[in-house]
Amino acid sequence: MKAKALTLALAALLPTTSVWAASDISALEARINDLESRLAQNEQATKKAEDTASSFEFHGYARSGLLINDNRTGATGTGPYMTAAGDLGAPVGRLGLEDTNYLEANFIHNRQLDNGSSAMFKIMLADGVESSNDWTEDESELNIRQLYAQFNGLPSFSGAFANSTVWAGKRFDRDNFDIHFMDSDIVFLAGTGAGIYDVQLTDDWKANFSIYGRDFGSVESAGTDIENYIATMNNHIGPWQFMLSVMDSKDNQQIVVKDSDDKVDANAKATRRAESGVHAMFAYHNDTFYGMKGSSKTGILLGSGLGAQLKGIGSDGNLNNDAKAVRVFSYGVADLNSTWSVAPAFMAEYSKDRIKDNDEFKWGTFNLRVQQSFTENFAMVYEGSYQYMDLDNSVDSAKGSYYKATIAPTLKLSTVAGFFDRPELRFAVSYVDWSNDLDNFAVSTSTGATTMGNGGETIFALQMETFF
Amino acid sequence: MKAKALTLALAALLPTTSVWAASDISALEARINDLESRLAQNEQATKKAEDTASSFEFHGYARSGLLINDNRTGATGTGPYMTAAGDLGAPVGRLGLEDTNYLEANFIHNRQLDNGSSAMFKIMLADGVESSNDWTEDESELNIRQLYAQFNGLPSFSGAFANSTVWAGKRFDRDNFDIHFMDSDIVFLAGTGAGIYDVQLTDDWKANFSIYGRDFGSVESAGTDIENYIATMNNHIGPWQFMLSVMDSKDNQQIVVKDSDDKVDANAKATRRAESGVHAMFAYHNDTFYGMKGSSKTGILLGSGLGAQLKGIGSDGNLNNDAKAVRVFSYGVADLNSTWSVAPAFMAEYSKDRIKDNDEFKWGTFNLRVQQSFTENFAMVYEGSYQYMDLDNSVDSAKGSYYKATIAPTLKLSTVAGFFDRPELRFAVSYVDWSNDLDNFAVSTSTGATTMGNGGETIFALQMETFF
Amino acid sequence: MKAKALTLALAALLPTTSVWAASDISALEARINDLESRLAQNEQATKKAEDTASSFEFHGYARSGLLINDNRTGATGTGPYMTAAGDLGAPVGRLGLEDTNYLEANFIHNRQLDNGSSAMFKIMLADGVESSNDWTEDESELNIRQLYAQFNGLPSFSGAFANSTVWAGKRFDRDNFDIHFMDSDIVFLAGTGAGIYDVQLTDDWKANFSIYGRDFGSVESAGTDIENYIATMNNHIGPWQFMLSVMDSKDNQQIVVKDSDDKVDANAKATRRAESGVHAMFAYHNDTFYGMKGSSKTGILLGSGLGAQLKGIGSDGNLNNDAKAVRVFSYGVADLNSTWSVAPAFMAEYSKDRIKDNDEFKWGTFNLRVQQSFTENFAMVYEGSYQYMDLDNSVDSAKGSYYKATIAPTLKLSTVAGFFDRPELRFAVSYVDWSNDLDNFAVSTSTGATTMGNGGETIFALQMETFF
Known part of the structure; x- marks a missing residue:
């Protein structure tokens, strides 16, 4: 119980x-x-x-804006290549000078296999028009600038090739780099071809190999397309880069040079168009800003024949047979503190027998952009730019200086995200002027070549710029 | 135990x-x-x-279709601006008249910070071709119509600016609005510039401020780009809108007017091209359909000089110095019941000394679109359109009427989703006719200007239309 | 206790x-x-x-590459339609012959309702340029090739229409199919119109109905657009397909034919341009490779008048009134084992009174592509192509053979994924030659028509090709 x-x-x-x-x-x-x-x-x-x-990506670069001069009409002829030396690829600081509505839109398709290998396909749709209007068919420059595919992580690739990327098609080379503030690449290798990146030659040494083709025009009588074939080896050894390109363009001398109205222009043609060329670049990629926190890049480029176009490697067919050129550059970016960021840049070039026998061109540009942040979203951006030119096209010569000063109240999504954070919405006022000696000089010897005109102009700008 | x-x-x-x-x-x-x-x-x-x-969005508007006339050839010259007054911006109902393959595709990139601020970048790729063929390079009008960036919710913005949106680049103004059924904006402000939306001036009063530039052409002898700068204040006070624009286009009188073959056409030039202008709009945005369930908008636009182009603000450089114009409009949309929807629209304009001294133009359009739903996917859509014109270009004059009647069996994804639900796939039969007096009249005084031709035509259409 | x-x-x-x-x-x-x-x-x-x-999809096809001939200049005039019979639509094998940077990029917007019905909107942006350069505005062919909307699963559709798809706009017909290795569609029906797919007539029998319009040009004196209207019924009964198209192009005889410089070219015009046509195709879609594992398709096409353009149905307005043509084809694809895949293809055509009275054209092409896989990522691809031509344009005649042999070391993401897995990155060497008799012959009788030129050329190629 x-x-x-x-x-x-x-x-x-x-x-x-x-x-x-x-x-x-x-x-x-x-x-x-x-x-x-x-x-x-x-x-x-x-x-x-x-x-x-x-599987889809949408990236690119764009700028769009309005330029008004002190005469209350649209500013013409301005831009980072506005000086007489601009035809030689000599840039000045871009801030406040750009009137174009410019777009590089990349549409990317990715495909990934479970074994880690992947394919990437990219299109770049690009345009550049000056018109402020909203229907620009008549001056549209829409075109496909890139169209290529590449593979990564292919299981068949081993040893030195284990981490390589292979590609074919039309593209900008992956390892191009630029001084953004002067709208100038250091090297801009582009065209249609094939190549391989990141072949691991030793523990420290990675190399790229590529062949790019470019078109210089056609010889109609012969039914021949004149192309330039560029073979490049691009080496990275720690912070050091050594890039060597050789090029071959058979029958390039037979090309007839035409003016903007599509008429034969014998004056503008190189004395004897080069049919081969060599191009080299040594560069030092520093992860300090000349010893301080930041980054900087310094180097030298050398070229002869078709290689004497030092930036756009192999892109200019109208170079003299014995053209030679050397260019030096150094630039850096540093966020000094939460308020101030600075980006100085220097580039200078000497070239000789470039287009005509006995021509001789010297120029050097110094540019400084500074950002002063006031709030999370507002900064004042300043830019000063100076260029010295001593130009002799074998018929005529001129020398003198160009200078520009710009101040730009700027809105950013985040000023603390640094100098390159975009979009920027900006208002800018610039003053540009240059030596009178340069007013009527042109690098080209063709009749009616565009000259610098007169300096001493104030330019107002409204602009957006974005990487996306 | x-x-x-x-x-x-x-x-x-x-x-x-x-x-x-x-x-x-x-x-x-x-x-x-x-x-x-x-x-x-x-x-x-x-x-x-x-x-x-x-982070990516793909939106836009498109239509594509085929037009066949009662002669079994392609209908030419049809469309909402087909009448003699069309050159003045006088539309008629669009249903069944459009032969173009037209596209506005927006590619949008969004970026969002954790603090709630965001950046938006937009491209609009647009095209419009009549050809029914599938490779239209020769008549392609592909171009970038918009290219801008904007910021929302910037933490640095406070007070009246706390909820503001700032932007720069090339764009259609956000607050443009239209009578879709006549393919006519009420105002279409567009161009390249910068501005701010939604500045909260009082509890009820929001204002937008913007500067847009547009191109009128160039004076080659002077190396000058003639631009038109438009400063706009756009106010919303409850349902009321008051928009004021002033514009300035220095040296616009120096522009030479050319015909379609790019030849100088002195006849077509305004007597004395305006170099400034004022434009104003008062509008009432009603959330009822004239008292019933639905919506409607009613207003008046006034302009002088360059402001006399009342729809495309500041877009027409060939206006007379003392041009003046006034336009009234009212339109609405109502779903009366599950079967019937109606959208009446009225627009009329009077302008004087518009292009030539002493020209005088009057026109008024009434349009009615009706949708009768039969099933979830099928509706009959009807449209009647009437336009009266009394046009005197200072040399010649004509007056009379245009009318159109259209019936369109239409497929929709969901008829119950309303009048604006798209895509629509439609077949349409239209009859158009007009007064004989209008047959050979053109607003333009230039030799060889296109006229209306003869009326009395039946037009068959197959078309898709979509917002996406 | x-x-x-x-x-x-x-x-x-x-x-x-x-x-x-x-x-x-x-x-x-x-x-x-x-x-x-x-x-x-x-x-x-x-x-x-x-x-x-x-809701967004990005798909398409692209190829981009570089062609170098044994003279170290760009190869010109090469491609799958390089032979004298190419003007008649006679293709040869494409591998190693294509110099174009070609793109078809589809941007697709999907919308889905909960009831299972859906809408799809598609744009195709296309381009094709030969230049290897990275800025090709001057030769850009960018255009919108497709622009249409379609509905699936509409609840209002029942019975035979229950699983139908309806569409309108500009498009390539869904049921077009091709011999990829010769870059030739069997039928390519395209244009602007409307239609319905998959009407279930019996358990075994599905039919499509469509109307497509195409433009042949305009008669300026009459202000008339000459269009060709194509009505098609396309039937699938098990593996059998029967497609019938009739077409009508009023006033097509009035069209004036122009040469490439836009000048009237009476020589090139058909004796009497057809204003109507009939086109039929019988095809057998076999899910075996002629009895073995794989797939194959075999059939015959017949046409008269405007229907005598057998591939691009209704796309050629310059056909003779009594033109007649017949074409047969058979091709297949088979993965024989893990190493070898083969794709033979045969196509031949006979046409008469095609452009001029009494012209007579015969051609036949046999092509064989073979893939030999070595690793997961590497294959050797071989292609042999032979074409026989017997061509009489009523003024002049020629007959003879064309042959091509190509070997292409190829990288793929996965060779085991089969013949059609893309991207492919390839290097190719081809040798092409043909009978001397063909050197100076052209199908066109217009003065200055392009001829085949001389054969016996080795061509080197670097190329990427992708479906994405």
Whole structure:
């Protein structure tokens, strides 16, 4: 009886646990089962959504704006290549001088295999028009600038090639780099061809190999397309870069040079068009700003024949057979503190027998852009630019200086994200002037070549600029 | 012994609970731990997939179709601006008249910071060709119509600016609005510039400020780009809108007007091209359809000089110095019941000394589109359009009427989603006719200007139209 | 007392379970509650991310490459339509012959309703340029080749229409198919119009109905657009396909034919341009490779008048009134084993009174592409191509053979994914030659028509090709 009473007492005690055990815990387990199966499904769905979303990318660069001069008409002829030396590729600081509505939009398709290999396909749609109007068909320059595919992580690639990327098609070379503030690449290698990146020659030494073709025109009488074939080896050894390009353009001398009205222009033609060329670059990529926190790049470029176009490697067919050129550059970017950022840049070039026998061109540009942040979204941006030119086209010569000063109140999404954070929405006022000696000089010897005109102009700008 | 037996009995009773407690519940806990960590990961992944997916947007408007006249050839010269007054911006109902393959595709890149501020970058790629063929390079009008960036929710903006949007670049103004059924904006402010939206002046009063530039052409002898600068203040006070624009285009009188063959056409030039202008609009945005359920908009536009182009503000450089114009409009949309929807629209304009001294133009259009839904996917759409014109270009004059009647069996994804739900796939039959007096009249006084030709034509159409 | 002791003993035993029960299990339940609500939220977010991601699609086809001939200049005039019969649509194998940078990029917007119905909107942006340069505005052919919308699963559609797709706009017909290796469609029906796919006439019989319009040009004196209207019924009965098209192009005889300089070229005009036409295709879609594992397609096409352009249905307006043509084709693809894949193709055509009275054209092409896989990523691809021509343009005649042999070391993301897996990055060497008799012959009788020139050329290629 005692035992029975005890059992009953226990029965009264136990239900709270045994009921948990028998039904509630089973219920919890069922809910956990359900959660596990739903989560597994949702993980799949998330993976699929991620894959779908990341199979497409949309990136690029754009700027769009309005330029007004102190005469209340549109400013013409301005831009980073506005000086007489601009025809030689000599840039000045771009801030406040650009009137173009310019776009580089990349549409990218990615494909990934489970073994880690992947394919990437890229289109670049580009345009550049000066008109402020919203329907610009008549001056549209829309075109496809890049169109290529590349593979990464191919399991068949091993040893030195294990981490290589192979590509073919039309593209800008991956390792091009630029001084953004002067709108000038240091090297701009581009065209249609094929190549391989990141061949690991030693632990420290990575090399790229490529062949690019470019078109110089056609010789109609012969039914021949004159092309320039550029073979490049590009080496990275720690912070050092050594890039060597050789090029070959058979029958380039037969090309007839035409003026902007598509008429034969014998004056403008090189004395004897080069049919081969060599181009070299040594560069030092420093992860300090000349010793301080920041970054900087310094180097020298050398070229002869078709290689004497030092920036756009192999892109200019109208170079003299014995053209030679050397260019030096150094630039850096540093965020000094939460308020001030600076980006000085220097570039100078000497070239000789470039287009005509006995021509001789010297120029050097110094540019300084400074950002002074006031709030999370507002900064004053300043730019000063100076260029010295001593130009002799073998017929005529001129020398003198160009200078520009710009102040630009600027809105950014985040000033603390640094100098390169974009979009920027800016208003800018610039003053530009130059030596009178330069006013009527042109590098080209063709009749009617455009000259610098007169300096001493104030220019107002409204502009957006973005990387996206 | 009893106790022992009891303990054993209990031992037999308890295991189901104590085993639950000791191992099963721990197992459940482990599974919950696992679920929690997997779910946390998946939430991150979902967030990332969402961010990736929503960083890109693809939107726009397009129509594409085929027009066949009662002579079994392609209909030419048709469209909402087909009448003699069309050159003045006088539209008629568009249904069944459009032969163009027209596209406005927006590619949008969004960037969002955790503090709630965001940047948006937009490209609009646009085209319009009549050809039904599938390779239209020769008549392609592909161009970039918009290219701008804007910021929202900048933390540095406070007070009246707290909810403002700032932008720069080339764009259509955000607050443009249109009578879709006549393919006519009420105002279409567009160009390249910068501005700010939604400055909160009082609790009820929001204002936008902007400067847009537009190009009128160049004076080659002077190396000058003639631009028109438009400063606009656009005010919303409750349902009321007041928009004021002033514009300035120095040296616009020096522009030479050319005909379609790019030859100088002195006849077509305004007597004395305006170099400034004023434009104003008062509008009432009603959230009822003239008192019933629906919506409607009513207003008046006034302009002088360069402001006399009342729709495309500041877009027409060939206006007379003392041009003046006034336009009134009213239109609305109402879903009367599940079957019937109606959209009446009225627009009329009077302008004087518009292009030549002493010219005088009057026109008024009434349009009615009606949708009769039969099933979830099928509707009959009807449109009647009437336009009265009394036109005197200072040399010649004509007056009379245009009318059009259209019936269009239409497929929609969902007729219940309303009048504006798209895509629509439609077949349409239209009859158009007009007064004989209008046949040979042109607003332009230049030799060889296109006229209306003869009326009395039946037109068959196959078309898709979509907003996306 | 015993009972008390026992109870205490039990109390010592029970806590581990009753504590679980009272607090830990509640805690677990709370965590499960939390998990359930978070997972529900995340499922929603995942659904939204999926919907956002899948509302946009980016697909297409592209190739880009460089062609160098054995003279170290750009190869000109090469391509799958390089032979004298190419003007008649006679292709040869494409591998190693293509110099164009060609793009078809589709931007697709999807919209899905919960009832299962959906709308799809598609743009195709296309370009084709030969230049290897990276800025090709002067020869850009960018244009919108497709622009249409279609509906699927409309609830109002039932019976035979229950699974139908309806569409309108500018498009390539869905059921076009091609011999990829010769860059030739079997039928390429395209233009602007409307239609319906997959009307289920019987259990085995599905039919498509469509009307496409195409432009042949304009008669300026009459202000008339000459269009060709093509009505097509396309039937699938099991593996059999029967496609019938009739076409009507009023006033097509009035069209004036112009040469490439836009000058009237009476020589090139058909004797009497056809104003109507009939086109038929019978095809057998076999899911075996002539009995073995793989696939193949075989058929015959017949046409008269405007239907005598057998591939591009209704696309050629310059056909003779009594033109007649017949074409046969057979091709297949088979992966024989893990190493070898083969794709033979045969196409031949006979046409008469095609452009001029009494002209007569016969040609036949046999092409064989073979893939030999070496690793997961590397294959050798071989192609041999032979074409026989017997061509009489009523003024002049020529007959003879063309042959090509190509070997192409090729990189693929996965060779095991088969013949059509892309991208491919390839190097190719081809040798092409033909009978001397063909050198100076052209199908066109217009003065200055392009001829084949001389054969016997080795061509080197670097190329990427992708479907994406």
